[in-house]
Amino acid sequence: MNDELLFCVQLSSTPRGARLARLLAVEQLRSWGLPLEGPAQIVAELAANAVTHGRVPGRDFRLLLTAVEAGPLRIEVTDTRGDREPEGTGHGLAIVGALADRWGVDRGPVPRKTVWAEIGPARLSRPSGHG
Numbered sequence: 001m002n003d004e005l006l007f008c009v010q011l012s013s014t015p016r017g018a019r020l021a022r023l024l025a026v027e028q029l030r031s032w033g034l035p036l037e038g039p040a041q042i043v044a045e046l047a048a049n050a051v052t053h054g055r056v057p058g059r060d061f062r063l064l065l066t067a068v069e070a071g072p073l074r075i076e077v078t079d080t081r082g083d084r085e086p087e088g089t090g091h092g093l094a095i096v097g098a099l100a101d102r103w104g105v106d107r108g109p110v111p112r113k114t115v116w117a118e119i120g121p122a123r124l125s126r127p128s129g130h131g
Helices: 015-032 037-053 092-099
Strands: 004-011 061-068 073-079 102-107 113-119
Touching: 004 015, 015 037, 015 061, 037 061, 037 073, 037 092, 037 113, 092 102, 092 113
Parallel strands: none
Antiparallel strands: 004 061, 061 073, 073 113, 102 113
């Protein structure tokens, strides 16, 4: 991996947009030579939350992946429903918490919120078994 790698895409706040986020993330991670399973699941959970709980009609959500050599992979999903907390019901954020080394929520700029997760180099160096 060379220096900082960045991938950013804006998608419709629909189930189709959430599926596309996962598919695009998988292809990007594969091109970077990173494991797929954990990061792809995190993208799937965060994108599903964005379109289910953070959706505002007519507004998209953003997926951002950044990776730095010898540093963490950071996954961010930004929606335009900053007035709502990420839903704690269900298993989505529990899955994110189990797969990520750390995660959190950043508010703003209004009306946005970004739910993010980081996977450290130790987890990224493990073979994914796919790819």
